[in-house]
Amino acid sequence: MSKVKLRLLSKQTLFHLSLIVMLGFAWPTRGHADTRVEDFDSIKLYTISNTSGMTIKVTNYGAIITSIMVPDRDGKLADVALGYNRVEDYINAVDKPYFGAIVGRYGNRIAKGAFTLNGEQYSLAVNNGPNHLHGGVIGFDKVVWTAAPVGGENAIELSYLAKDKEEGYPGNLRISVTYRLTDDNAIVVEYLAETDKATPVNLTQHTYFNLQGEGEGTILDHQLMLNADRYTPVDESLIPTGELAAVAGTPFDFTEAKAIGRDIGKEHQQLTFGGGFDHNWVLNAGPQVDGLTLAARVYEPSSGRQLEILTSEPGIQFYCGNFLDGRLQGKSGKPYEHRGGFCLETQHFPDSPNQPNFPSTILEPGEKYESTTVFKFTAR
Ligand code: BGC
Numbered sequence: 001m002s003k004v005k006l007r008l009l010s011k012q013t014l015f016h017l018s019l020i021v022m023l024g025f026a027w028p029t030r031g032h033a034d035t036r037v038e039d040f041d042s043i044k045l046y047t048i049s050n051t052s053g054m055t056i057k058v059t060n061y062g063a064i065i066t067s068i069m070v071p072d073r074d075g076k077l078a079d080v081a082l083g084y085n086r087v088e089d090y091i092n093a094v095d096k097p098y099f100g101a102i103v104g105r106y107g108n109r110i111a112k113g114a115f116t117l118n119g120e121q122y123s124l125a126v127n128n129g130p131n132h133l134h135g136g137v138i139g140f141d142k143v144v145w146t147a148a149p150v151g152g153e154n155a156i157e158l159s160y161l162a163k164d165k166e167e168g169y170p171g172n173l174r175i176s177v178t179y180r181l182t183d184d185n186a187i188v189v190e191y192l193a194e195t196d197k198a199t200p201v202n203l204t205q206h207t208y209f210n211l212q213g214e215g216e217g218t219i220l221d222h223q224l225m226l227n228a229d230r231y232t233p234v235d236e237s238l239i240p241t242g243e244l245a246a247v248a249g250t251p252f253d254f255t256e257a258k259a260i261g262r263d264i265g266k267e268h269q270q271l272t273f274g275g276g277f278d279h280n281w282v283l284n285a286g287p288q289v290d291g292l293t294l295a296a297r298v299y300e301p302s303s304g305r306q307l308e309i310l311t312s313e314p315g316i317q318f319y320c321g322n323f324l325d326g327r328l329q330g331k332s333g334k335p336y337e338h339r340g341g342f343c344l345e346t347q348h349f350p351d352s353p354n355q356p357n358f359p360s361t362i363l364e365p366g367e368k369y370e371s372t373t374v375f376k377f378t379a380r
Contacts, residue, residue: 056187105135135167173195215334240355
């Protein structure tokens, strides 16, 4: 029988905190421009283990998955998630990588931070060049969630109330995200949300994976399959043009598994815009497993670790750490180099509120936002 092991590490966090203050490093105080924390003691770290040797750690700051320990083909464990040991490192990380967090209210970009809904114009925080990215200046990754273990299960539920007008969005939005670790080494992520006013919602999980282990070089040799015949090309500010373009014959074709690095250096305007792969793929409708689409499969040859992603979402953002540059040092002190991790963010398409041809992301009062994504690990 698996057991939820919840460890509340506020004491340890406090210890780190006072150490930081003693050493004179900048510590974000209440009211820090880039985070909203009323009480640092309310930030906890939870450990969940299963019977197959896998352990994940989750904090209620940003609903961040801070660690994913997974066996390789010989049973050797490595932490395959980029991240930090201390909450202050998440808060202070340069260039805001969103390591491991739930991003929202809208994952990815909304052009110029503007959209019209039911005849009303809305202006959101512009925090990425001319655009709005990942919910704004203080998105869901930078707030403290309420955490509750799910009784009798290897799971934790995190909830958050995003207030009307928060980052410019309409409506009070109640969100809950449950992370469930199964005994067959899957992390099941279930999202629920309800609103009292029509609003765009697009939640996603922003873990950066390196299946060799965090800090162990680039992910360019990982072999990726994406179950998508089309993707959404972007302009130079990474806003979709509205086209659903065929991947066939382009570097964006991952329908057969290939090394991420194989075509990344090819001449292609879209690769120039993204600085590599940083695009949304349009998932094929099938095959379905238990009502979810197999979206992606990533295999790392040296360790034998494999990650499969299944989802109820129509798209997946594949971002291969193009903005990492070695300045961020992770939890084991190793620098996270350029393309040292990849994200596979299941989602609706970027900028949907301004793109009439994309599936709608508008949640109406009385409706339920429900979304599920599974990250399944194996080794061979
Ligand atoms: C986006 C990137 C962005 C990264 C970190 C990804 O989801 O697609 O463009 O740089 O998140 O913010």
